Structure formats: structure tokens, C-alpha cells
Amino acid sequence: MSKTIAAIATPFGTGAIGVIRLSGDNSLNIANQVFKCKKLDSFCNAVPNVMYFGKVCCGEFFDECLAVYFKAPHSFTGEDVVEFQCHGGIRLLEELLKNLLNKGAKIADKGEFTKRAFLNGKYSLSEAEGIIDMINSENIASLNAGYRQLSGNLNKKVLKLEEQILDITASLEASLDYPEELEEEVRENLPSKLFALKNDLLSLLDSAKYSRIVKNGINVAIIGMPNIGKSSLLNSILGKDRAIVTDIAGTTRDVLEERIERKGIFINFIDTAGIRNTTDTVEKIGVNKAKSCAENADIVLMMLNSNSNITNEEQALLDNFKDKPIIKVYNKMDLGVCVKDDDGIYISAKTGENVEQIIDVICDKFISGKIDASGDIITNIRHIEALQNTLNFINNACLNSEITPSECILIDLRAAYLELGAISGNTASEDIIDTIFSKFCLGK
Amino acid sequence: MINNSFYDAIVVGAGHAGVEASLALARLNKKVLLVTLSLDSISFMACNPNIGGTAKGHLVREIDALGGQMGISADNSLLQLRMLNLSKGAAVHSLRGQEDKTLYHLNMKKVIEEEPNITLLQGEVSKILLDNDNKVCGIQTGMCSNYGCNTVVICSGVYLNANIVIGEYRKDEGPSGFSRSSLLTDSLLDLGINIRRFKTGTPARVDKNTIDFSKMTPQYGDKNIYSFSFLNDSFESADIPCYLTYTNEKTHEIIRNNIHRSPLYNGSIKSVGPRYCPSIEDKVMRFADKDRHQIFIEPESNFTDEMYVQGMSSSLPIDVQLDMYRSIAGLENVNIMRYAYAIEYDCIDSEQLDLTLMVKHIPGLFMAGQINGSSGYEEAAAQGLIAGINANQYLDNKKPLILSRDESYIGVLIDDLVTKGTNEPYRMMTARAEFRLNLRQENADIRLTEYGRQIGLVKDDRYNKYLDKINKINTYNQILNTNLSPKKFTSYFESIGESIPCNSLSFKDMLKRANVTSDNLIDNFEELNNLDRRIMAEVASTIKYEGYLNKQNASIKELQKLENKLIPDNIDYSQIEGLRLEARQKLNKIKPLNLGQASRISGVSPADITVLMVYLFKK
Numbered sequence A: 001m002s003k004t005i006a007a008i009a010t011p012f013g014t015g016a017i018g019v020i021r022l023s024g025d026n027s028l029n030i031a032n033q034v035f036k037c038k039k040l041d042s043f044c045n046a047v048p049n050v051m052y053f054g055k056v057c058c059g060e061f062f063d064e065c066l067a068v069y070f071k072a073p074h075s076f077t078g079e080d081v082v083e084f085q086c087h088g089g090i091r092l093l094e095e096l097l098k099n100l101l102n103k104g105a106k107i108a109d110k111g112e113f114t115k116r117a118f119l120n121g122k123y124s125l126s127e128a129e130g131i132i133d134m135i136n137s138e139n140i141a142s143l144n145a146g147y148r149q150l151s152g153n154l155n156k157k158v159l160k161l162e163e164q165i166l167d168i169t170a171s172l173e174a175s176l177d178y179p180e181e182l183e184e185e186v187r188e189n190l191p192s193k194l195f196a197l198k199n200d201l202l203s204l205l206d207s208a209k210y211s212r213i214v215k216n217g218i219n220v221a222i223i224g225m226p227n228i229g230k231s232s233l234l235n236s237i238l239g240k241d242r243a244i245v246t247d248i249a250g251t252t253r254d255v256l257e258e259r260i261e262r263k264g265i266f267i268n269f270i271d272t273a274g275i276r277n278t279t280d281t282v283e284k285i286g287v288n289k290a291k292s293c294a295e296n297a298d299i300v301l302m303m304l305n306s307n308s309n310i311t312n313e314e315q316a317l318l319d320n321f322k323d324k325p326i327i328k329v330y331n332k333m334d335l336g337v338c339v340k341d342d343d344g345i346y347i348s349a350k351t352g353e354n355v356e357q358i359i360d361v362i363c364d365k366f367i368s369g370k371i372d373a374s375g376d377i378i379t380n381i382r383h384i385e386a387l388q389n390t391l392n393f394i395n396n397a398c399l400n401s402e403i404t405p406s407e408c409i410l411i412d413l414r415a416a417y418l419e420l421g422a423i424s425g426n427t428a429s430e431d432i433i434d435t436i437f438s439k440f441c442l443g444k
Numbered sequence B: 001m002i003n004n005s006f007y008d009a010i011v012v013g014a015g016h017a018g019v020e021a022s023l024a025l026a027r028l029n030k031k032v033l034l035v036t037l038s039l040d041s042i043s044f045m046a047c048n049p050n051i052g053g054t055a056k057g058h059l060v061r062e063i064d065a066l067g068g069q070m071g072i073s074a075d076n077s078l079l080q081l082r083m084l085n086l087s088k089g090a091a092v093h094s095l096r097g098q099e100d101k102t103l104y105h106l107n108m109k110k111v112i113e114e115e116p117n118i119t120l121l122q123g124e125v126s127k128i129l130l131d132n133d134n135k136v137c138g139i140q141t142g143m144c145s146n147y148g149c150n151t152v153v154i155c156s157g158v159y160l161n162a163n164i165v166i167g168e169y170r171k172d173e174g175p176s177g178f179s180r181s182s183l184l185t186d187s188l189l190d191l192g193i194n195i196r197r198f199k200t201g202t203p204a205r206v207d208k209n210t211i212d213f214s215k216m217t218p219q220y221g222d223k224n225i226y227s228f229s230f231l232n233d234s235f236e237s238a239d240i241p242c243y244l245t246y247t248n249e250k251t252h253e254i255i256r257n258n259i260h261r262s263p264l265y266n267g268s269i270k271s272v273g274p275r276y277c278p279s280i281e282d283k284v285m286r287f288a289d290k291d292r293h294q295i296f297i298e299p300e301s302n303f304t305d306e307m308y309v310q311g312m313s314s315s316l317p318i319d320v321q322l323d324m325y326r327s328i329a330g331l332e333n334v335n336i337m338r339y340a341y342a343i344e345y346d347c348i349d350s351e352q353l354d355l356t357l358m359v360k361h362i363p364g365l366f367m368a369g370q371i372n373g374s375s376g377y378e379e380a381a382a383q384g385l386i387a388g389i390n391a392n393q394y395l396d397n398k399k400p401l402i403l404s405r406d407e408s409y410i411g412v413l414i415d416d417l418v419t420k421g422t423n424e425p426y427r428m429m430t431a432r433a434e435f436r437l438n439l440r441q442e443n444a445d446i447r448l449t450e451y452g453r454q455i456g457l458v459k460d461d462r463y464n465k466y467l468d469k470i471n472k473i474n475t476y477n478q479i480l481n482t483n484l485s486p487k488k489f490t491s492y493f494e495s496i497g498e499s500i501p502c503n504s505l506s507f508k509d510m511l512k513r514a515n516v517t518s519d520n521l522i523d524n525f526e527e528l529n530n531l532d533r534r535i536m537a538e539v540a541s542t543i544k545y546e547g548y549l550n551k552q553n554a555s556i557k558e559l560q561k562l563e564n565k566l567i568p569d570n571i572d573y574s575q576i577e578g579l580r581l582e583a584r585q586k587l588n589k590i591k592p593l594n595l596g597q598a599s600r601i602s603g604v605s606p607a608d609i610t611v612l613m614v615y616l617f618k619k
Helices: A027-034 A090-102 A112-119 A125-141 A152-177 A190-207 A212-214 A232-237 A281-298 A312-320 A357-369 A375-396 A408-424 A428-438 B016-025 B056-065 B068-074 B102-116 B186-188 B249-257 B282-288 B318-324 B377-396 B409-420 B441-455 B459-480 B486-494 B509-513 B518-524 B532-544 B547-561 B581-590 B595-599 B605-619
Strands: A005-008 A017-023 A051-058 A059-071 A079-085 A218-224 A256-262 A265-271 A299-305 A326-333 B009-012 B030-036 B050-052 B078-084 B094-099 B119-120 B125-130 B136-141 B146-148 B151-154 B163-166 B170-171 B195-201 B205-207 B216-220 B241-245 B294-299 B304-308 B336-338 B341-349 B365-367
Touching: A005 A090, A005 A112, A017 A027, A017 A090, A017 A112, A017 B016, A027 A090, A051 A079, A059 A090, A079 A090, A090 A375, A112 A299, A152 A190, A152 A375, A152 A408, A152 A428, A190 A232, A218 A281, A218 A312, A232 A256, A232 A265, A232 A357, A256 B102, A299 A312, A299 A357, A299 B377, A326 A357, A375 A408, A375 B050, A408 B547, B009 B016, B009 B377, B016 B030, B016 B102, B016 B119, B016 B151, B016 B605, B050 B068, B050 B377, B056 B068, B056 B094, B056 B377, B056 B409, B056 B441, B068 B094, B068 B377, B094 B102, B102 B119, B119 B146, B125 B186, B136 B151, B136 B282, B151 B377, B186 B195, B186 B304, B216 B249, B249 B282, B249 B318, B249 B377, B318 B336, B365 B377, B377 B409, B377 B441, B441 B459, B441 B532, B459 B532, B509 B518, B509 B532, B518 B532, B532 B547, B547 B595, B581 B595, B581 B605, B595 B605
Parallel strands: A218 A265, A218 A299, A299 A326, B009 B030, B009 B151, B030 B119, B151 B365
Antiparallel strands: A005 A017, A017 A079, A051 A059, A059 A079, A256 A265, B050 B094, B078 B094, B125 B136, B136 B146, B163 B170, B163 B341, B195 B341, B205 B304, B205 B336, B216 B241, B241 B294, B294 B304
16 A cells, blocks of 8 residues: 655645645545535545535644545546645645644655656656756755754754664664674663653654744844834834834834734744944944844845935945845835835835835745745654654554564664654664674674 | 586586586586586585574575575584574574584585586686677686686685785685685676675684583574475484683783784785674774673584684684683683684675676676675575576576565575675675565575476475465464354463453464464364464464564565666666766666666665656656
8 A cells, every 4th residue: 555645735835725635545534534524424435526615624723625536546646636725824734734644644755746646657748857857956955055954953863863763773683683692681671762762752843843934934134224214114014003113213222023924924024223333332232133133034124215325334234144035125215216226125114105015025035935944844844744753663662562572673663763864864774784783792 | 427618507616606506507407517626615614614594594495495405405414403583583583504514515516416417627717708799608717728608607705816814824825725716806807897805704623622611501402493495394403512602801811912913903904804704803802891702612514523613713823813712711722723814805896796696798697606795605505596597597588587675585685785785795684684574484485486486496396395385374374263262262371371351362363462372372272283383383473473564565565666667778877867976877887677776776866766767757
């Protein structure tokens, strides 16, 4: 039986609808566990190629959605396929996807639907070309140091888990292949070792549950000279007077943060103190804070004056953040425009003119991957799934570990190691044999 | 004996690989010339006096199931028979026989001599001859006589440019004083075959009469276990003991004080030795915290008083060797008859072979055994058999025999060598077989007899036994479905300490319990009394492993999907867009048969495999 895979089939972050596709022998069964429809007792009885309207469970909430069943071999992949058409929005789709994974689906590898379609003889030439492009881009991305790399801390923990599994595996393997020579008692502490491993996995999973962007949104720092209208812009976006607006330069001394949700994406606007050389101690702190905020943000929104030329100070700031995604916003267009910049957005924070355009540009940058966020979501779900699978295998290994034969426990341990390998890129067979011989003195 | 100067096949070397290759070819009615450096070294066991052991015992059973010779000859030369890992599950039960080396050699020599299709010749092969199409057409010996043929199987073991090393002493010779082959390496280089240098070693042989066995623990074999060949149904084996003793702090001190005189440590040996076969100096230096190492004293043969000192291989100078051997309990006055030595030898880069064991760029030239970078009698014999079979298929223009990883250890062995290559002498381990639970020594016949039959090596006696076993397995499976009410098994369950359920159980349900074995079921239930215990045990294994076997079968199915996608052999990978450079180079070198094999090549990523899939589709 081929494993059943699932993935969000529409691009991240866009659109009024989002599609999640399930493919594999178990698709109907998994779909039935999350989708309820008045017309059917069970989705397992769904008629192929018919759209059903119902409710789908996305973790803690339900959403209305359409579901359709394509019966093998008359589907895109040639396998049983179920597609859910939901409302758009990353959070909803992610929650539904997570729920499907909980019910036994596996996250699809990049191109895996197409790969299955190919294996089942469903492939067309144009699709074949498409997949090569995609794989190429993946290969380029994998050369990029940022890709696949976990945060330092998480990475360390994964490596430590791998080491723990390798350690137990190697000693069990050694006892099987060298029954006469291995004097160490490898089974003695096995249950407690497996239990410790399980606990470490559980706590790691807890801490790694959501990817940053899905959970926290895109951080956009608004920077610029004092009194250029940063707080006014924030208020205009939020439609409420959140920031204190005065015409006295240097009013915003602390950092204000506000969140909006557009197109299913959270955007956090961070209003900062105007950046200028100042002697006021409190304001100075605010200025430094503003700089570090911008440093850490996903996008820098640089506010400039539409009716005066860029000052040296402003140019210095622009240069300072030239490696970050930056959006130049020229404010005060209601007072006239004398600067020409095709890359800039001209707005009036006061009247609200063109303010929505800023949000569109931010969403575009996110969706087009310019702020390296969509990759983050995928890899993170992959990592979570890999950790979850690892945990499942370790749970199996824990069952009756006092009496289960080593060669059987090893099946789950090896599978667990392979799952972690999906994150770390390590492969089982040679690692295990290397560890056997570095750890134990064996051989005639 | 025939005396033509043209043969169907010529086999170079009459070690464990060479005899299997020539017997397979001869039994398939090919005229074979078997050339060996010395007729006294046919099937010579140059190192340990045993056959089998973990994973290796599995290989012997597989060789036997296919119609090879090793299992039969091993059964006829037993000094002791043990089943290792009996306390563990059936998948890792491993048969090991202490063998009478001299008898094994004589038995094998007789089998070869009695085979009418084999012509034996003592001599040194110096050249492999190719015709204008770059195909093998014969060999030349050192004495400049030519022999024509259509296929050659090279099984030169550790003899190519071999030299032995004992301390500062170094000599150009093969194992145990046999002369080496000095001419063939150059011919292989001329053919574009890459040569590498590996190293291995062997411990001293000591005089039985100078050992104090009272200071050691004797170890006897197991009773009531079946021997290697599926043709044998009896339990008869001699039971000559081995003896266990240990090194001690004094031994280790002698080694540490003289480590600068070890060729392994002072740099005079540069070739790669196996990690799983470390010399005693290696063990002491690398595992300094261990205060003792096990040493087994094993009989070499009934025809000699020489004893093999397992665990003490070394290349230290002989004065150090004598000191350290004599520091061991029971060996205080030991007389060393042959000193331990390291041996360096030429072998080839096994990635140049295809899965039939033929050199990819030279049609008709097959390689088997240690020349391929493996180590061990059983690994050699397994390759010899497969190379012999495939040389025959090559001659007859028939489909080659390629065993897969999910059906045999032989498949794992050859796939590992050919697809992944090896940087040290390769030893078979059960840890290398990802489908270990299926690959049991007890079911090697179920897995492989049909292949042997199709090839023509399995004769009626073996085949009928196999068919009978299949029948019985089916019948037993039905019998074991019989449901019993609790009162029928209460007293039995009480006697073995199993909890008693309130519902009825089938025999199969019972077998899933930890304390229920096939033997005690047979003993406790009348309806099972007349079942064959050997077959019943095998049926019980599949029942006990059932849940885990299902898991394995699911991954086997995934693998087979990839294995079924064949790759034509004329692909130029350097022209495939989307493959990474490393993948292009490795794929061009290995030329995998199918996507499954391609996916196991190191340096080929899953993304590369997808690119390859798409490319294949477009073609």
C-alpha cells in the first residue's frame, strides 16, 4: 500500500480559496476523519467526481469547505485523491494540513504528486518539463546556506537525538552481529534509554510546534527621520489612533508594534523612534532600539519625504539596510511631489491615499518568496512531521521493550533514525556500522 | 578429463570463489579450465578454521539453496557445529561450523577432480586476452602458453602482488607460505581496471601439546541443530571443543611497549585494513580502557596439532609475538608453529563491476571474491557462485541472475560492493541487510531454490525436498488456525507462565506469546505431534514476526516500485540537465540497472532521482 500524502496545492498566502490535496490508498479514510457533510453518512461513500459541501475540522475550529473525491486511476496522480477547497489563508490551510497529518497522512515531498503521477503513467511532457525546473530550483536553494538549516539550538537538539538513537542502535546491532564478543550488557538499560529518548523528543516537539512566520507574522519595521509621519502611517493602516501623533519631532520614543491580518498573513508593523543624532538620553535609547528593530525585521519600510530630496542622513540609513528587503515610502504626497523614484510608493498618511498599496507590496514580497518565508513554513512543517514520525517509531520501540527481540526493536529505531535524517541529511546504514566499530572492540 | 586448448570458460584461482564459479559452470555443462597457483591450496582456509557465523551462515545456506557446493563440503568436514544467537529471534540465528581445514581442502579437491567438465591446471595466469571487439578470448600463463575461451572469471583472492609483513620482515608471498601472483596485476591495469591495495591479517598457529587447557573454558557445540546443506536432515557432527581465555594487563603492556615496532603503527603498512578484523595491537591501542580481550583457541584439523588463536592477529615482530602470546593464561609455555602476519594485496575497484559481477567495459570478464574488495570465505563463495552462473548465462546469451536486497544476503553483498563500493575489506553483517527479518537462514531454500532450479543447478532431489517443504508449510498454516477453548490450553499456559485469556485462541495466537515455542506446542498438543519440527519452527518464525514483517513488506513494496523502473545502459548522464555534477559523475561510473540501484549510490540525491525519472519518461 502506498503511503497517503498531503500538501497545500495552491500557492502560499494567496487567493480567496486554498486547495489541499490528499493522494494515496488511504485518502478517503483520512478525509472522512476530518470532513463532515450532511449528504453523506461517511465520506468513504462519496461518489467520485462530485463536489460535496460540508465542514472541515482545522484543528481547533471548523470551516466550511468543498470536498471532492477522484477515484483511482482517474485522478491527477492515478491514485485515490481527495481535494478540499477551503477559504484562503495560510493559517487555516496549515491547521487543516496538520490535522490530516495527525490522521495518518504524510507530508508530500516537493514534486511528489507529480512523481506519483509519473510512476502511475499519468504524466504529460509539459509537466515533466515543469518538474525539472522545480527540482533545479530546489537544488539551487539547497546550496543556499539558509535553506534547511534549523535554528542553531534546534539543530543541536536534533543532532543530539540522532546520537542517542545511533548509540542504542549500534549497541543492539553489535550484539546481534557479534554475539560472542560483545561483553557489554546492551539490553540492560534499554527501556530507560528509550524512555529518555521519547521525553527529549516530546519536549523538542513542544518547542518547535509552529513556524515563526505562521505564528508571529511578518515583521515590518517603519523607520525614517523624526516627524516624517511614521506614526501617522501606522494609525492610518490600523484605522485607529494607536500611536501618539504630534508635530513635535521625537514624540515616539519607544517602539510600538501592531498586527494586522491580510490575505491570511499576519503583518506586524513596528513603529520606531525617528532616527537622528540626539543628545536626549531617553530618545537616544529609542533611536538605538529603532535601529536594532529594523535590523531584526523581515522587511524595512523606509519613510521619506515626497517633497524634499533624500538627505545624507537618510541615504546613510538606506545604505545601512541595503541587504534587507526594503520598501521606500514617500509620505506627504498631499503636500506635493518633487522626488521621482519608480521603486517608491507615494502615499499620504494623513488622507490615507495609497496606504493599501504598501500592504499589497508586503504581501507580494512574502508570496513571491523574497523574504524567504514560505520556505520557512514548508521546512518547518516537514521538520515537525519528521519529529512526530520519529516519536511514533520511538513509541513503538518502547512498547514491550523488555521482551521484544532486538532485531524487531531495531526496525523502529532505524525508521526513527531515517526520519531524523530527513532533517539532518544523515543516512542510516553507514552511520550505524561506523558507530558499531568506533564504540565496540569487535572482530577476530 | 578433457584436454583441449579451448574452453568455454577459464576460472583463475581455486579458492572459495574459484571452486564455486568453476563448479557452477561445469554443472551447467560448460568446459572449464581451472588454473591455480598451487593444487595444494584448492579451497584452502588461510585464516580461521570455521565457516559460517552471523550473516555468513546465512550466505552459506543461500549458496546451498542455489545449488552451490560450500554447504555440502562444510557439512562433510565438521569439527563442531553451533547456532549463534539462539537466545535471540530466528532472523539472527546463525550457523557456524568449526571445520577441519585439511579435510575441507581434500573434500573440495576431490569434488573438483571428479567433475568431468573441469580441467585442473597448476600455473600462474599472466594475461587476460581480448579479441578485436574488446571481448575476452583467452588467457596466457607465465610460461607463455595460451588458452582460448569465451569467458574468464578471476578469483585471485589475496594473491595478487601479495606480501606478508611480520615486524621489520617483509616478503613477497601469498598466505601461509604459498607463492603469490606477480604478473596478473599489470594485465588488469592494461585493461583499464583500477587497482587498490588492501590489508588483512591472521593470528599465530600454536602447538596443542604446549597449551595448558585447564586454565581455559572449553566451549562445545550445540546439539540437535541442522547443518548447512538443506540436503542433510541429520544432526551428525563431531564436537571437538574450542577454548576461551583472555588477554591481560601484562599482554597489553608488552604491546604498548613495542607499538613503535608495529608496521601498522610505524607507517610501514599503508594499505587499508578491515575495522571488523582488528589486530590485537589495534584493539589494545584503540580501546585502552578494556582490561582484557577474549581469545578463542580453535582446532585447525584432526590431521595436525596446530591450533588457531582467534583474536590475536598481529604484525608485530616475532620476539614481541612470543612474549605476548606467552603472557596469556594457559599459553605460558606455548610453542608458536606459524607466527601471525599481516598481508597486503591488490584488489580492484568493485564499482567497475555490474550487478552480474562482470567488468562493465570488458564483456566476458567476471570477477569474484577478495579481488573485489570483500573478505571472508563465505562472501567469496557467494560471489564465485553468482559470477559462475552469470558467466554461463553470458555464454548462453540468457538472462543473468541478479538477486535483490529484499530476497537474499547475496543480493545485499553484491549490491553493496557494486553500487556503494567499499574502502576496506567488506564483511557481511546482518546489520547491512535492511530486510533482515525476511532473510533467515532457515528459509533460504524458500527464497532461492526456484532461481537455482531455473538456472539448472538445482537437481531433482533438492527440488523435491523444497516442494515438499512448501506443501507442509501451507498445511501447517491451516492446522495452526485451529481454535482451542481455554480449558484445552489452560494447564499448558500455566506451566509456561502465560496469562490465560477467557476467549478461545488459535495455535497462531498462542505462538505470538513470548513463552510459546513451536517445539513445546508440538509436545503439548496431540494434534500437532506428527508435525516436522524443523518446518514447524519456520512457520512459527513468520507468525512471531508477523507485525514486523508487515512493516518490512511495506518498505519492500516501495523499493520494488523503484527497482522496476529500468534504466537503459546507453545513457550519457553528463548530458542530463538538472542532475548535479557529482550525481552525473557517479551515475556515469556505476551505470545503475534501475532507479532503485541509482537511489543507493552515494552522492545521488532524491532530487537527482526525480530528475532521472522525468528524463527516462521523456526518452
